[in-house]
Amino acid sequence: MKLTEITEGRTKLFVPKEEKLLKSNEVFYNPEMELSRDISVAITNVLEPETFCDLLAGSGARGVRIANETNARVTINDLNPKACELARENLNRNGVSADVRNSGANLLLAGARFDYIDIDPFGPPVRFLDSAVRAVNSGGLLAVTATDTGALCGTYLSACQRKYDAVPLRTDYYNELGLRVLIASVARTAMRFGFGIKPLFSHCSAHYFRTYVQVLGRSANVKGTLENIGYLQHCFGCMGRKYAKLGEIESVCSCGERFRNAGPVWRGGFAEEDFCAKMKEELESGTFGKKKKALKLAGLVEKEQTANLPFYDVHKACKKLGASSTSMDGILTGLKSGGFEAERTHFSGVGVRTDAGIDELKKVIRIRK
Structure with a gap:
């Protein structure tokens, strides 16, 4: 495996020198996710969790950066032993330590608990959500990435139904709808285990969706989460749209055209304004390769929480x-x-x-x- 040395944030990394991003690569590293890793470091420094788990680490870039650029105790996990070897090499390169595990993701989570679990798979995250919800400490954070945007955005209807138990819809705002389907999937999983969620920051960037949700105990939080799950009704005749709860779904729009429905979706805010402000402070003061882009993204997400209907x-x-x-x-x-x-x-x-x-x-x- 040919390696090249790069720098992300304050961390030096040896990463595979690959011409194409393929799941079959010997060890997976995606340079386009540097923005995501910058945001992860900033969020970790804002929340200050004691423990962090990079569940599907690949080259270990995210976990090594968290170990080097924050105060969290880090666990880096991947099923590929070569990926684990590279993660250890990168930890040594930066003079930091972490618990490197060579395990199946769900097997690892069955015997551990963390304050912050990061799920960044090649494809849908759904097969890891049950284990992650049970393994995250109450009040802790789940960061969830989905790269199967075709399913979530309505290009592949049956794929979304199978993986997310939801019906997508190819609208003008298909990318927002995809993100809301993803958040709803995380929320519904949490509620099955008696937890509610609060999205602190979520976004759509390039080829993926990403949400950071706080997992909360107590029945009031579960009830509040349930109130934010619903369906999106869209009229292709007049471009109207509205949210509806199950049992409140209407067949016909006020313009006379029939509604098309999508869901279940998250109909609440997909970020917290005060949290976005803290993120921006951390991004501004830290060393980040994608600082300008991350600050712009955080600023836009912060401002658009004033209304919940799709754009x-x-x-x-x-x-x-x-x-x-x-x-x-x-x-x-x-x-x-x-x-x-x-x-x-x-x-x-x-x-x-x-x-x-x-x-x-x-x-x-x-x-x-």
Whole structure:
């Protein structure tokens, strides 16, 4: 295996020198996930967990960085013995220590407990969620990545049904819907074991979804989590959308077209504003290769928590009305002057998140034609 030396954050790493990212690679390392690893380090320093588990470590880049750049006691695990050897080499390279395990992920979790468990698989995370929920300490964090975006976004309907027990829908905001299906899957797993969740930070970046959720005990937290699980009803006729609980689902939109339904989805906020602010402080003060990108992402996610309905694609709304595309700033100003919340979204450069309905948005677009 050919290795090359790189630097991420304050950590030097030997990583496989591969031309293509394949599951079959001798040891898996994805340079495109540096942003995700930067955010993990920042979040760990904000929360200050005593113990951290890099469950599916691959090259061990995330776990080695956590060991080197935070105060957490780290466990690095992978089923591939060569990956474990490389992780140990990288720990030694940086003069830090961690408990390196060569075990199946679910087997490891069956006999251990952690404050922060990171699940970053090649594909869907669902087969690890039961074990992770039982192994994380109450009040601890689960960080969950899903790279099977085709299933979550509605390209492969049956795959989403099989893996996430949910129906996706290919809408203008398919990426947000995919993230909400993922969070709902984590939440439903937690509730089966008597826990609730609180998403502290979630995002969609490039080829993956990522959510960081706090796992909480007590019946009040479970009840609050249940209240945030529902279905998304979308009208392809007028572009309207709304959330509904089971038993409250309507068949027909106010425009006369039939609704299409997706879910179960998470209908609450997918981040906490105060937590995003703390993240930004940590990112600003630390050494991160993707600092600028991470700060922009955290800022957008923070601001868009003002409304929970999925964002509107402004260009497609203009096209629906036969109007020429108008500026995003003009749309935001028009909505805010009408008394509505309105912000850009990290999901799309032409998306606006607002608590205004589709009719109010159309009025603003018509005025600014």
